[in-house]
């Protein structure tokens with residue numbers, strides 16, 4: 001009888017421990033999902049994209065990271081009528097990689113990263129290439145968004161996809177806030193606008 005009771009107790013304890021191990025596994029799985037967060041990365045020279053990025057981060061409950069140029073852009077740097085201005089020179093040279101202050105160190109904890117920028121000459125500024133090339137973005141979903149005077153984010157997304165085909169790019173949209181004029185027309189239904197709703 002004593003032997004029988006000991007066996008029952010052992011079986012019960014085994015059952016309980018297996019059950020709690022399974023529960024721990026479930027909890028781990030859930031925690032894994034919870035810790036995979038969304039990040040909004042942005043570059044902004046004059047504040048428009050910064051404003052959009054901050055609103056998006058709030059709405060999407062995401063973290064925010066600013067790509068800061070080592071040397072900030074002055075008004076003269078941004079003069080597109082001057083072919084010798086810094087932005088003209090950079091955008092005329094597909095190999096230009098303006099230096100960034102600091103580095104995004106914790107990319108590993110994000111599985112979705114929104115990448116936002118002002119459109120320059122219909123595409124993304126080359127400082128975005130600097131960011132992409134110095135960050136490990138493999139396996140992440142990268143959603144492009146932009147602010148502009150009217151151009152869409154389509155060419156920028158195509159160009160990034162062509163330059164980095166090993167990365168998983170998704171086209172987001174224009175993110176002017178509030179959506180006005182062409183921004184609203186172009187915005188349409190896409191991930192970025194849905195995130196803003």
Ligand SMILES: Cc1cc2nc3c(=O)[nH]c(=O)nc-3n(C[C@H](O)[C@H](O)[C@H](O)COP(=O)(O)O)c2cc1C
Nearest residue numbers: 044045046047048049118119121122148149150151
């Ligand atoms: C050098 C330069 C080139 C630009 N090229 C375009 C363009 O091709 N198409 C467009 O719609 N807007 C263009 N813009 C306007 C910017 O995309 C727009 O003002 C943007 O919202 C600025 O964002 P930021 O304040 O975050 O820097 C250009 C601006 C600059 C300074």
